[in-house]
Amino acid sequence: EAQVTQNPRYLITVTGKKLTVTCSQNMNHEYMSWYRQDPGLGLRQIYYSMNVEVTDKGDVPEGYKVSRKEKRNFPLILESPSPNQTSLYFCASSLYRTHSPLHFGNGTRLTVT
Amino acid sequence: GENVEQHPSTLSVQEGDSAVIKCTYSDSASNYFPWYKQELGKGPQLIIDIRSNVGEKKDQRIAVTLNKTAKHFSLHITETQPEDSAVYFCAASTVDSSYKLIFGSGTRLLVRP
Numbered sequence: 721e722a723q724v725t726q727n728p729r730y731l732i733t734v735t736g737k738k739l740t741v742t743c744s745q746n747m748n749h750e751y752m753s754w755y756r757q758d759p760g761l762g763l764r765q766i767y768y769s770m771n772v773e774v775t776d777k778g779d780v781p782e783g784y785k786v787s788r789k790e791k792r793n794f795p796l797i798l799e800s801p802s803p804n805q806t807s808l809y810f811c812a813s814s815l816y817r818t819h820s821p822l823h824f825g826n827g828t829r830l831t832v833t
Numbered sequence: 834g835e836n837v838e839q840h841p842s843t844l845s846v847q848e849g850d851s852a853v854i855k856c857t858y859s860d861s862a863s864n865y866f867p868w869y870k871q872e873l874g875k876g877p878q879l880i881i882d883i884r885s886n887v888g889e890k891k892d893q894r895i896a897v898t899l900n901k902t903a904k905h906f907s908l909h910i911t912e913t914q915p916e917d918s919a920v921y922f923c924a925a926s927t928v929d930s931s932y933k934l935i936f937g938s939g940t941r942l943l944v945r946p
Contacts, residue, residue, distance in 0.1 A: 724876070755936075762839070762922060762936040763877070778933065810876050819865045819884070819926065822934065824876030 722747045726811050726825035733801055734833055741796045741828045743811030751817050752794040753778065754786065757808040757827075766809075769794055770817055801832040835860040837925050839937025847945050852913050854940045856923035857905040865926040866906045867934070868897060870919045877922055881908070913944045 724745045733739055745752065753768035755778075765778030769788040783805055785797040794813075798805060809828045814820040836859040846852050858866075864885035869877035883890045883897045883906065890897050894913075899906040910917055923937040 760842075760938055762837075762938040763934075764936070765933055768933070812876070821867070821879040821882070822869075822877075824869075824878065826874065826876050 722823070724811055724813055724823050724825040726809075726828050728828060729826065730829050732831045732833070735802055736800050739798050739801060739830075741798075741809060741811075741830070743794045743796065743825060744792050745794075745811075745813040745823070746792065747813060747815070747823065748791065749813035749815050749823070750791070751815070751820070752788065752811065752813045753822075754784070754794070754796050755810045755812065756780065757810060763810065766796070798830075801830075803832050806830060806832050835863055835925055835927050835933075835935040837923060837935050837937045839923050839940060841940060842938065843941045843943070845943045845945060846913050848913060848915060850913055852910045852917070852942055852944075854908045854921055854923070854942070855905060856907070856925075856937050857903075858925040858935075859904070860925070860927070861901075861904060862928045863925040864928060866897070866899060867924050868895075868908050869922045869924065869936075871922065871939075872919045880921075910942075913942075915944050915946050918942055918944045 727742045754766040755763040767786040769775040811825045812822040839856045867882035870880045871877040894911050896909045921940045924934040927933045
């Protein structure tokens with residue numbers, strides 16, 4: 721089944737403790753991105769990647785890192801999480817960079833205390 | 834940069850009635866406008882999209898209209914059913930090299946049986 725898989729689904733952590741949210745897609749998509757969803761703000765892009773070893777900042781990149789060493793994987797790294805990073809996170813992928821449907825994972829709900 | 838406003842934030846309709854969700858965008862150069870449906874506990878899923886060279890597109894009970902002059906586009910759902918209850922997001926693409934989708938803030942649609 722074609723899908724984007726994120727793990728974990730739920731994560732509770734404390735301020736400053738490094739964490740990684742994994743994302744993997746099995747559709748051989750070139751383009752991958754991370755979004756955060758907050759009430760009243762919709763989905764905002766954190767980082768995106770157009771291909772292996774090619775990543776760039778989205779609209780809200782502060783406090784996050786990503787890497788794209790393999791085409792299928794695009795982990796999101798929070799080196800020192802803070803409470804304002806409490807949010808619902810989505811990984812997404814698409815076949816092409818432009819005008820191509822985004823396929824989203826089922827989300828990771830992160831709480832930072 | 835591009836900005837997308839979406840209204841209403843919540844919408845309650847009786848089963849069988851129509852629902853309309855409206856979005857406006859700021860960048861007249863934007864040329865791709867998808868709509869996503871997010872069910873509880875899941876990631877958003879593309880339901881319909883429209884490109885700027887088309888004024889209307891239909892797919893069974895859903896349709897999207899685009900008015901480039903006024904810079905607004907709308908989602909129309911006819912003969913609503915309880916399974917249409919979800920959060921709907923509109924989006925507009927940037928036309929720079931980043932290919933970002935800028936999302937609206939979302940509309941929570943409730944279809945009352």
